[in-house]
Amino acid sequence: MSLKNRIEETAFTEGLDIIRFTNPGYFNYALPESPRSDPRISLPSSQTLIICGIYIGGFEIPDTKDPNIGQLSRLILSSFYFDVVKPLDSIKSILNKEGYTAIQCDGYSDKSILPLKLAAVRAGIGWQGKNSLLISKEYGSFIALGGIITDALLEYDRVAPQKNLCGDCDACRTACPLNALEEPYKLNVSRCLSSLLEGEELSEEIKNVMGNKILECDLCQLACPWNKKLDNKGVKSNYRWSLNEQFGNLNKFFNMNNLIKLTEEDFNKYLGYALVGVNYNMFRRNLMAAMENSVNKC
Numbered sequence: 366m367s368l369k370n371r372i373e374e375t376a377f378t379e380g381l382d383i384i385r386f387t388n389p390g391y392f393n394y395a396l397p398e399s400p401r402s403d404p405r406i407s408l409p410s411s412q413t414l415i416i417c418g419i420y421i422g423g424f425e426i427p428d429t430k431d432p433n434i435g436q437l438s439r440l441i442l443s444s445f446y447f448d449v450v451k452p453l454d455s456i457k458s459i460l461n462k463e464g465y466t467a468i469q470c471d472g473y474s475d476k477s478i479l480p481l482k483l484a485a486v487r488a489g490i491g492w493q494g495k496n497s498l499l500i501s502k503e504y505g506s507f508i509a510l511g512g513i514i515t516d517a518l519l520e521y522d523r524v525a526p527q528k529n530l531c532g533d534c535d536a537c538r539t540a541c542p543l544n545a546l547e548e549p550y551k552l553n554v555s556r557c558l559s560s561l562l563e564g565e566e567l568s569e570e571i572k573n574v575m576g577n578k579i580l581e582c583d584l585c586q587l588a589c590p591w592n593k594k595l596d597n598k599g600v601k602s603n604y605r606w607s608l609n610e611q612f613g614n615l616n617k618f619f620n621m622n623n624l625i626k627l628t629e630e631d632f633n634k635y636l637g638y639a640l641v642g643v644n645y646n647m648f649r650r651n652l653m654a655a656m657e658n659s660v661n662k663c
Contacts, residue, residue, distance in 0.1 A: 368463060369519045372456050376417060379452035380603045382504070383418035385488035386519050392483045400478050407478045408468055410516040415456065416481070416488045419449055420602040422507030422595060425609065427619040429587075432659045435621045435652060438559065438581030439507055441639045442608060449511040456513055465517040471510075481510040489524030496537035496585040497552035501527060504600065505592035530591075540588035542574035558582040563643065567654055577621070577655045580643060611635075621656045625649075 366374075369386065376384040389404040389411040400406040404414060421443040427434045453469050460467040470479035482499045486492060491501030491508070498506045531549075538546040545556035554560050559581040561571050575582075586592055612618040612635065627635070629645040640648065 368459070368517065372415065372459055372519070375455050375459060376452055377603060379455055380419065381417050381449070381452050382420050382602050382604065383416070383490055383508070385416045385485075385490060385522050385524065387414050387416065387484065387488040387521050389414045389514060392480050392487075401480045404479060404514045408466060408514045408516060410466070411514050412518040413515050413521070414479070414484050414488070415513040415515065415519070416484050416490065416510065417449065417453060417456075417512065418485065418490065418504075418508045418510045419443075419604050420504045420507060420600055421509050421604065422505055422592060423600055423602055423604065424607060425615065427608075427615040431616065432577050433621055434577065434616055434619050435579045435624050435655055436577050437579055437619075437639070438583050439586075440509060441581055443509060444638060449509050453511045453513060460513070460515050460517055463517070465515055467513050467515040467517075470512040470514060479512050479514060481512055484512055485510055486526065488522065489526050492527050492529040492531075493550060494529075494537065494589070494591075495531050495535065495549040496546060496589065497550060498586065500531070500589065500591050502530070502591070505595050506586050506589055507592060534590060536588040536590060537585035540584045542584065543570075546585065558584075562651055563647065567650065572654050572658065575651075575655060575658065577659050579624075579648065579651045579655050580640065621652060621659060624652055625656065 373384055391403045392401070404411045421439050424443070426439065426442060429436060450471050453471060457467040457469050468478070470481065482493055485499050491499045494500040494506060496506065499508055499510070500506045501508065538549065543556045543558055545553045547553065558571070558575060558578070562575065562578065562580055562582070608615055617623060632645045632648060
């Protein structure tokens, strides 16, 4: 079995849905001087990019229509660390044992030295949509990505780039409460609710639009027709994460009257896997603002 085949077999065995191999050439990145613009800055001898992903749009989540239930994004609720980052560790280990260098790139840690969306587009996984996220015909935009830069020369997948199918649709841009997508295909991070909810303070403007969101925001993705098409359609996926197994009754656990009772120890025990980089005080701050919105709405 070839090295590439061994890597693919490991990826799928460990639950990944997507694995592609592509070239490590220069990316037309927003910041040309950034290491993210060229993988060869991080690894001069790089030969291959390995891009991996899982579909996170299929698992059951708490009721999104109940104003008393605190909302967190699908990416946060997914077991992202275990289902993307851990399999990358296994792939990296295979390469290392064969004498190759492998640098892991993911959105979980500070190892974000690769523009994963652009790499995924190059690998033919999807296109960059007007919401600035990766969208694919098979999985919509609810895809968690990870990657590896390696000096192992592995056969590139001969997959044609996916055509941009956003057309004249502006559903994602219309759905954004802070107009962070004023310009198609470009996200103004300083206006993105997901980013602002993790800021130093919550302005009245943020409080007025956050509703019952505690961390991150999926509005632009929920509005996307490519995700709506998959809502009532079974998507073949290796992803086996179940929030019910983690939390029991979802609506009961994520009811904000229950969340407010969590001690810092409880927070770390139940949500530590998901809220990496988010401290207990920030969680409480956002939760209390969301509870106030819920009371006002009722």
